[in-house]
Amino acid sequence: MIFWTIAVLGVYLLIILTIGFRSGRGAxxxxxxxxxxxxNLNWMQEAxxxxxxxxxxxxxxxxxxxxxxxxAVMLGFxxxxxxxxxxxxWFVGVRLRRLGRARGYQTQSAFIGDYYQSGFLRWCVSxxxxxxxxxxxxxxxxxxxxxxxxxxxxxxxxxxxxxxIVAMVYTIKGxxxxxxxxxxxxxxxxxxxLLAVVFTLVAHAGGWVSILDSPKAMVPTSGIGLKQFFAxxxxxxxxxxxxPDRAFRxxxxxDDANLRKGCVISGAMMTAxxxxxxAIGLAANKIVPGIKNTDTSLASALQVAAVWLVPxxxxxxxxxxxxxxxxxxxxxxxxxxxxIFEPWYxxxxxxxxxxxxxxxxxxxxxxxxxxxxxxxxVACFYPPPFIWSLINLTLGLFLQFCPMFLYGLxxxxxxxxxxxxxFVTGVTLHILWSFFYKPPFGxxxxxxxxxxxxxxxxxxxxxxxxxxxxxxxxEAMRAIANGLNDQPGTTASLSNPILAx
Amino acid sequence: xxxxxxxxxxSFLLLLTLPFNxxxxxxxxxxxxxxxxxxxxxxxxxxxxLPAKSKQSRSTGGxx
Numbered sequence: 001m002i003f004w005t006i007a008v009l010g011v012y013l014l015i016i017l018t019i020g021f022r023s024g025r026g027a028x029x030x031x032x033x034x035x036x037x038x039x040n041l042n043w044m045q046e047a048x049x050x051x052x053x054x055x056x057x058x059x060x061x062x063x064x065x066x067x068x069x070x071x072a073v074m075l076g077f078x079x080x081x082x083x084x085x086x087x088x089x090w091f092v093g094v095r096l097r098r099l100g101r102a103r104g105y106q107t108q109s110a111f112i113g114d115y116y117q118s119g120f121l122r123w124c125v126s127x128x129x130x131x132x133x134x135x136x137x138x139x140x141x142x143x144x145x146x147x148x149x150x151x152x153x154x155x156x157x158x159x160x161x162x163x164x165i166v167a168m169v170y171t172i173k174g175x176x177x178x179x180x181x182x183x184x185x186x187x188x189x190x191x192x193x194l195l196a197v198v199f200t201l202v203a204h205a206g207g208w209v210s211i212l213d214s215p216k217a218m219v220p221t222s223g224i225g226l227k228q229f230f231a232x233x234x235x236x237x238x239x240x241x242x243x244p245d246r247a248f249r250x251x252x253x254x255d256d257a258n259l260r261k262g263c264v265i266s267g268a269m270m271t272a273x274x275x276x277x278x279a280i281g282l283a284a285n286k287i288v289p290g291i292k293n294t295d296t297s298l299a300s301a302l303q304v305a306a307v308w309l310v311p312x313x314x315x316x317x318x319x320x321x322x323x324x325x326x327x328x329x330x331x332x333x334x335x336x337x338x339x340i341f342e343p344w345y346x347x348x349x350x351x352x353x354x355x356x357x358x359x360x361x362x363x364x365x366x367x368x369x370x371x372x373x374x375x376x377x378v379a380c381f382y383p384p385p386f387i388w389s390l391i392n393l394t395l396g397l398f399l400q401f402c403p404m405f406l407y408g409l410x411x412x413x414x415x416x417x418x419x420x421x422x423f424v425t426g427v428t429l430h431i432l433w434s435f436f437y438k439p440p441f442g443x444x445x446x447x448x449x450x451x452x453x454x455x456x457x458x459x460x461x462x463x464x465x466x467x468x469x470x471x472x473x474x475e476a477m478r479a480i481a482n483g484l485n486d487q488p489g490t491t492a493s494l495s496n497p498i499l500a501x
Numbered sequence: 502x503x504x505x506x507x508x509x510x511x512s513f514l515l516l517l518t519l520p521f522n523x524x525x526x527x528x529x530x531x532x533x534x535x536x537x538x539x540x541x542x543x544x545x546x547x548x549x550x551l552p553a554k555s556k557q558s559r560s561t562g563g564x565x
């Protein structure tokens with residue numbers, strides 16, 4: 001089994017490298033090509049990219065553990081990906097895609113800064129995107145190194161090194177197109193793997209009737225289980241379009257039709273995967289009952305029921321880990337280079353738009369990714385003690401972007417002060433309820449904070465108003481976002497006065 | 502499309518109110534019911550997000 005696990009993983013990494021290299025040729029010609037694949041991704045690339053980034057290695061290990069522990073409580077988790085995630089991602093995504101094409105946006109913060117005429121919001125979204133993305137993708141190689149070591153005895157340091165080098169090589173070479181094409185390949189393998197696991201484990205557990213004959217196959221009617229059932233729906237349903245590594249692909253899709261199909265297909269794939277997690281969780285309860293460390297439930301069930309699937313489990317966990325790692329690294333580099341480095345460097349050295357600037361941007365992005373890779377390796381061997389606190393904060397903090405994107409695009413009465421007040425409220429409450437006090441509704445601090453930041457958003461927006469020129473600019477952007485004044489092909493980065501010089 | 506919007510909302514509400522519905526919240530019902538509602542939700546969402554046809558394109562069978 002050790003031989004097969006290493007062999008399957010080795011072949012997989014070779015295929016991934018080949019796909020990444022072949023599809024990434026010529027990606028370094030321009031920043032548009034490197035970061036947003038010339039805004040030419042199709043529905044399959046979009047759907048698989050979103051699916052594999054959400055169905056991360058953490059989902060394969062941690063989420064299956066949650067389904068094992070909580071059973072049908074997690075129906076809220078599934079409903080989030082069926083009913084809320086695709087429709088909100090579509091609503092925000094189609095508008096950001098149109099604006100990105102018309103005005104050259106490649107990051108969420110560039111859009112937010114212009115839409116609300118607010119440097120404060122632009123910087124907050126940029127800095128949060130960089131600071132809180134890094135720890136999230138740093139832990140991927142740690143988990144994969146441990147996983148490989150556990151199943152094969154392969155040295156931890158060698159596993160981490162192999163993971164980081166392979167992921168970095170094709171991402172640095174090919175940018176988003178390489179990442180998107182490897183995601184398509186990995187997404188297809190992941191679907192096949194989940195199908196095989198579900199049917200094998202259910203059969204081993206005695207069939208569907210046997211696994212459903214459990215109290216965990218019912219939704220709780222009171223207590224913390226009921227609260228969690230309701231909290232999962234907005235929590236996961238709203239965070240996807242806020243999360244930078246998932247959201248920046250909106251700017252890269254070629255047209256509305258492809259984005260629409262991509263959203264529905266990614267929702268369908270996440271729904272199928274989550275229903276699979278529920279079946280796996282219920283079956284694992286019959287096969288290996290009473291596991292304390294629920295993160296090991298899937299692996300333990302496979303070792304008992306279908307040891308031949310273990311190499312495929314390790315390979316898929318690595319593939320999912322790489323999807324999240326490469327998406328996080330590329331999105332962080334995109335934000336840092338486009339929102340922080342480019343405006344500063346261009347202002348310092350007065351570099352005009354053109355080939356020279358494009359080469360500089362792509363070169364800087366590649367060096368920044370090498371720096372991120374080196375930081376990852378250091379963090380894998382000497383993990384800082386505060387890294388888990390940062391990761392715990394990440395989801396809830398990104399969720400606080402929701403009012404400025406979703407409500408701000410839906411409602412004309414939004415004001416800059418309303419958005420700023422709502423964001424500050426959400427972030428402050430989330431930190432307070434994560435570390436110092438118990439959240440008032442009893443579960444998931446980020447959702448509690450979003451509830452109150454939503455109230456602040458509408459109340460302050462009702463009570464304040466914006467300057468006429470700001471309102472006119474926002475109306476012009478809304479017209480483009482709503483498809484009333486689409487101007488495809490406009491030169492990139494014209495909205496930023498520094499970059500346009 | 503009205504049927505798609507109604508199907509989407511009904512599927513969502515049926516699952517959302519499951520904890521308060523003792524008739525459906527039973528061990529052999531929740532899983533199959535969820536699969537049916539989730540499938541209907543996704544299919545109806547596909548039609549809900551279809552772009553509305555203009556009057557001109559309707560009268561010319563979709564041609565500009």
